[in-house]
Amino acid sequence: MKRLGMGAIASVMTLALAACGGSGSSGSSDDAAADGYPEDDITMIVTYAAGGPTDIAGRAVAAAFEKELGVSVVVENVEGASGAVGSAQLSQSQPDGLTVAMTTASAVSRVPLIEEVGFTLDDVIPIGVVTEGAGVILVPEDSPYETIDDLVEAARANPNEVTIGAAGAQTPQAVEIERMKSEYDVPLQLVPFQGDAPSLTALLGGNVDAIVPSYNEAVRAQAEAGAIRPLAVLGPERADYLPDVPTLAESGFEDLIYGISTFILIAPAGTPDAIVAKLEEALEGAVKDEDTYAALDGEILVPEEFTGSDELQTQIKDEIDALEVVLQELFG
Template identity: 35%
Template sequence: MRRRLLSLLPSLGLAALLSPGAQAQPAFPDHPITMIVAYAAGGGTDTAARTLARSMEKGLGQTVVVVNRPGAAGEIGWAELARSKPDGYTIGFINTPTIVTVPIERQARFQLEDFVPIANIVDDPGGIWVLPDSPWRSLKELVEAAKKEPGTIGYGTTGIGSDDHLAMLALERQTGARFLHIPFAGSSQVRTALFSKNLPVAVVNMGEGIADARQGLVRPLAQLGTRRWEATPDVPTAREQGFDVVEGSMRGVAAPAGVPQPVLERLAKAVHGAVDDPDFRQMATQQSLPLRFLGPDAFKTELLALREHYAKLWAMHPWKE
């Protein structure tokens, strides 16, 4: 009997190895990854996402397909990302402040807890832009004009609760001026409206407007960082001009909550490798992307701090129109 049991062991072992539950899972990733961008094609987020996706493909060995889902200040794209299967095959770009402000201002279809941060890539200061022939040569002149004709000078942003919108609301509170807010689905549409003279003022991030400025298509009145961005050393900050307005947008990568830890680590490694890739850095320089890499934990800490900050701001000065 003992001899018979021993003779069965090899076949039993083989059967166990061949059983579906015992078979090794395929290495991640074994098919293309989708990257959701919650803003329109051609804007700063879209540009950063497509540049990063190309470099991530080197480390992952799979295609990263960027899909645009613009609208509702990012809510459409982020709601889709939040509902996606948490297997690592759907990731997305998330933007501050709207990733935290949208759920503060309304009953949104996502919460910050619906995502797990992978890495931050860009930290882009805000900017206020006009056409080269605009009568306003400084932020002070723009404010004085808005005071004389309240509610008539329109400015375009990437949506209610965006950094662009919050910056102009802060400017209004400090000065008593009143502007006319016109939200768009992305910075590319804001810029187009400015070029076509359907808008007198565009409020988009510095990294989104600098290429137009270098071509002589627009003129910056102010940048909204705490200090001058090194790529635009001749553009004064709002603070330098007497207005305490500081806003900007971080842009990073996240996945739906519940992604397995090994998959999350694989994605984080791929993003970090992409950011360190000389080809990516060269493209980022050409595109004037203000890079600021943060790993998963540091990115999460920043997001939580921003949510606390904007929750307090909402309690004092609700921005919903």
């Protein structure tokens, strides 16, 4: 596997990995650990840059947790390596429910498969889904690329000269762009950023030809203002909020349906089951809270049905089974 040349990862890896066996404790000790929880303030690590969708989601949930749990929630942005730096720090925190992280499913599932980042999926416990949304390929309003076919044609005519920004090198959207290159001969030049917000800034500044973020509030605001235009959606179906925008699958790239960002809350492995249950309950309450729902852009990004810990773990493992070989071929 590759090694990340990042000081932050190196510093995280100098800490000893917390020993853990399974997702949590059980029995009377489990119940005792949850009595009175939380007894102190909670730290929430956000694994991407401030201002991006992970940060917005994290701060909205943090505010709701303060109401739900009755303690302060301190948000810390620990960005880098497509969310892996902050996730690694979380994995090595005390499993007492007082440190959680807002991250993406790909940061704890895909990235550890292709990079040595100091943790694996077994070192964290997914608590639940906060928001999710398919990536969207967007260009500036004055771009010569009117359709996804125009962008593809230009990339094939000028290999590795048409640039497309993503919120990291191994995000779901970045992986689909790399698959376009390797499986469909569309040699776009991927430019990774530390989150959607920096990639959007780069697009507006003319530093990249296109970007592939989630359709978060900041992106949508620029689209509605006429500054940027969507060309294609990276999910299996057209988005309800972009009904006229085709998917990559219907544009000739049938297998490219996994470019979906799922923003999740995680805790360290070994966190007692009863505390996991309390966090799960608090998270479900948070995403259904009227104020939080609005802050999360709920009409677009919050799923109709809440996905809790057990179901989320199953979903993540199923996706790993589907993509592990592809990821190893692309990045291993």
